Ligand code: SF4
């Protein structure tokens with residue numbers, strides 16, 4: 733599974749980047765997930781207080 737951040741919902745709190753075990757989430761203006769690094773664990777989605785992270789259909 734891949735996950736994406738809805739930038740319209742994201743509050744830029746940074747929690748998802750903190751919990752990601754492979755450091756796939758970085759902030760370059762907006763928070764984004766590097767699909768080449770993401771292993772689909774879902775921790776970021778579970779940790780997001782605004783529920784801005786969704787599974788992306790491949
Ligand atoms: S699903 Fe897991 S590996 Fe992928 S960005 Fe979220 S925390 Fe990181």
Ligand code: SF4
Nearest residue numbers: 742743745746748780
């Ligand atoms: S945890 Fe959610 S609100 Fe916080 S930076 Fe990540 S996507 Fe945005």
